[in-house]
Every structure is written in structure tokens, then in C-alpha cells.
Amino acid sequence: MALVFAAGFLFSCLDTSAKYLVGTGMAAPFIAWMRFAVHLVLVLFFLRTWRSHLAFRTTSLPMQVLRGGFLFGSTIFNFFALQTLQLAETVSIAFFAPMVTTALAGPLLGEWAGWRRWSAVLVGFVGVLIITRPGFGVFGIGYVFSLCSMLSYVFYVIMTRSMGARETAESLIFYSALTPVILMLPIVPQYASLPAELWHWTILLALGLFGGLGHYLLILAYRQATTHALAPYPYLQMVWMIAFGYFVFGQFPDGWTLAGAAVIVASGLYIVHREHRLRVRTRAAPNAENETLAKKL
Numbered sequence: 663m664a665l666v667f668a669a670g671f672l673f674s675c676l677d678t679s680a681k682y683l684v685g686t687g688m689a690a691p692f693i694a695w696m697r698f699a700v701h702l703v704l705v706l707f708f709l710r711t712w713r714s715h716l717a718f719r720t721t722s723l724p725m726q727v728l729r730g731g732f733l734f735g736s737t738i739f740n741f742f743a744l745q746t747l748q749l750a751e752t753v754s755i756a757f758f759a760p761m762v763t764t765a766l767a768g769p770l771l772g773e774w775a776g777w778r779r780w781s782a783v784l785v786g787f788v789g790v791l792i793i794t795r796p797g798f799g800v801f802g803i804g805y806v807f808s809l810c811s812m813l814s815y816v817f818y819v820i821m822t823r824s825m826g827a828r829e830t831a832e833s834l835i836f837y838s839a840l841t842p843v844i845l846m847l848p849i850v851p852q853y854a855s856l857p858a859e860l861w862h863w864t865i866l867l868a869l870g871l872f873g874g875l876g877h878y879l880l881i882l883a884y885r886q887a888t889t890h891a892l893a894p895y896p897y898l899q900m901v902w903m904i905a906f907g908y909f910v911f912g913q914f915p916d917g918w919t920l921a922g923a924a925v926i927v928a929s930g931l932y933i934v935h936r937e938h939r940l941r942v943r944t945r946a947a948p949n950a951e952n953e954t955l956a957k958k959l
Contacts, residue, residue, distance in 0.1 A: 663895050665883035670899030672876035677752065678906040679865045679872065681744040686862060689853035690741040693869065695846045697737060700870020702839040709832055720833045722825075729821040729834075730841025735814035737842070739807045746804035749907040750915040753899060754793055754923040755808045760930050761786040762816045764937075770820055779936045782929045789925030792918055835877075894934065897927045 676697070683693050711718070720726050743752050761783040794805045822834065857863045900923060907913045915923075 663883075663887075665879045665886065666895040667898055669876045669879040669883065670896060671902050672872045672879065674749070674753075674899055674902035674906055676869060676872035676876065677740070677744060677749055677903070678910055679869055680741045681749065682910065683857075683862065683865060684741060684745050686857075688855050688857070688862075688866075690745065691738060691846065692850060692853040692855060693866065694734065694738040694741050695843065695850050695853075696866050697869035697873055698734065698839055698842040698846075700867055701874045702843050702870075704870060704874045705836055705839050709836065711836075714832075718833070718836070719830060720837065721828050723837075725821065725825060726829070726833065726837035727841050727845075729818060729825065730838045731845065732814045732818035732821065733838050734842035734845065736811045736818060739811035739814060743804045743807035743811060746802060747808060748911075748913045748915055748919070749903040750900065750913075750923065751793060751804075751919055752808050752811070753903045754915075754919060754926060755790060755805070756812050756815070757897060757900075757923065757926045757930060758786050758790050759812050759816050759819070761926075761933060762813065763819050764933055766816060766820060767823075770824075776936070779933050782932045782936070786926050786929035789922040789929065792922030792925060795918060839874075894931055897930065900927070 680690075680693055680697075684690050740752060740756075764779055765783050790809075825834065857866055904915060907915070
């Protein structure tokens with residue numbers, strides 16, 4: 663739990679730093695590229711690629727590139743969203759990702775959800791509508807970017823689950839950092855803007871550290887405990903995001919955002935509960951027919 667909470671703190675530092683930098687006038691594409699460039703250097707160092715070639719081995723390079731592209735899309739869309747939205751708003755919409763993953767896992771992975779989990783997905787979507795409030799003069803381009811970021815992350819997760827059995831963990835980490843650096847390299851000069859102050863340089867270079875170390879702590883956490891045991895704790899990131907938004911930017915989420923976030927979190931926790939029940943009943947099912955029945959519960 664402590665590792666997950668610490669990872670949420672680092673991810674909140676990442677978003678806060680990115681929001682601060684775009685507020686100084688730096689271009690979001692350049693900030694996103696620097697985040698992955700530093701991340702790539704850290705990956706090369708910690709994987710010791712000069713001694714082992716596991717990071718370069720892959721069964722499908724195009725799929726690795728596509729997966730890395732989705733991760734980059736999630737990052738850059740989020741940085742664009744942070745130009746106009748509060749930290750609490752972007753993370754609330756990001757919390758809807760597990761529900762969309764549940765919905766798409768059926769047609770894409772053959773992992774069909776039952777009616778209860780589908781109901782939780784629809785309730786979670788209501789939470790998103792409470793936050794964005796389309797038709798009430800609130801929905802703007804920032805919410806579009808935030809939704810695109812969330813969808814990109816969903817496809818990144820689905821591809822990770824699909825490729826996990828065929829690819830090494832080292833290659834998944836390596837190519838997810840390498841792909842954005844290479845794909846964005848041709849247009850980096852167009853958006854590059856050197857920080858005017860040393861403090862801004864420090865923040866810019868820290869982006870990759872926040873992201874890379876945060877993912878590393880999550881890996882350590884899931885080695886210590888089961889996915890189900892840790893599933894509720896990523897939602898504690900909301901605490902960090904609200905705190906950073908208030909103390910760094912003087913922003914506090916309104917009642918609509920807090921209400922929508924509560925609905926999304928409750929829906930996500932219910933899906934976690936149902937998937938745990940599904941695993942328990944599937945293990946207890948004596949034959950294929952009962953296993954199929956269990957999945958409909």
C-alpha cells in the first residue's frame with residue numbers, strides 16, 4: 663500500500679510539473695518528449711543494456727511501436743489538457759480508464775463482462791458527465807484532450823495485457839520509452855524551447871524521473887501483494903492531486919468535480935469487487951459450462 667501511495671505521489675509530481683511548465687509557455691509536445699527522453703536514459707542505465715540484450719528482443723516490433731505510441735498519446739494529450747484543467751479534473755477522468763478497459767476487453771480480448779460490471783461502467787460514465795457537464799457551458803477543449811488521454815491509456819493497457827505473455831518485461835519497458843522519443847524526434851526542433859531559468863531545467867529533467875520511478879514502485883508493489891489487494895489504493899492519488907492543485911496553483915475542485923470523482927471511484931471499486939468474485943467462482947467451477955455461467959454474474 664505504501665509503495666502504491668508513493669507511486670501516486672510521483673505521478674502527481676509529474677502532472678504538477680508538466681502543468682507548471684506549460685504555464686510558463688513551454689510547448690506541451692516538447693515537454694512530453696523530454697519526459698520520455700529522460701525516461702529512456704534511465705531505462706538504458708538500469709537495464710544495463712550494454713550487458714544484456716533482453717530489452718531489444720521482441721516478437722513483434724510493429725506492436726511494440728503501436729503500444730508505445732498509445733502511451734505517448736496518453737501523456738501528450740494529458741499535458742495539453744493540463745493547460746486549461748485542474749489536476750483533480752484530469753485525474754478524475756483518468757480514473758474512468760479501468761471501466762473503459764472492462765468494456766473493450768470483451769471485443770478485443772474476449773474477456774466479456776457481465777451485466778453488473780456493465781452497469782458499473784455506465785454509472786462511471788455518468789460520473790464523467792457530472793465533471794464535464796456538456797451542454798452547460800463547461801465542456802471545453804481541455805476535457806476533449808483529457809478524454810483522448812484516457813482512451814489512449816486504455817488501449818495501452820489492453821495491448822500490454824495482450825502482449826504480456828509473448829514479450830519480456832524488459833522489452834515492454836524499453837520500447838514504451840524508445841518509441842515516443844524516435845517518433846517525435848523530427849518535430850522536436852519546431853516545439854523546442856529552452857527553459858529560461860535553472861529551476862525550470864530541474865523540473866523538466868525531473869519529469870522522466872517521476873514517471874520512471876513511479877512505474878518502478880508499482881512493479882515492486884505488485885510483487886509484494888495481489889492486484890486485487892492493491893486495486894483500491896491508486897485512487898488515493900486524488901489526495902495528492904487536490905493538495906498540489908491547491909498549494910501550487912491555488913485551485914480547489916468544485917462540488918461537481920468532487921461528486922463526479924466520487925461516482926467514478928465507487929464504480930471502479932465495484933468493478934474490482936465483481937472481478938474478484940468472478941475469479942473466485944471461476945476457480946470453483948467444475949466444468950466449462952459452469953465457468954461460462956460464472957462469467958455472467
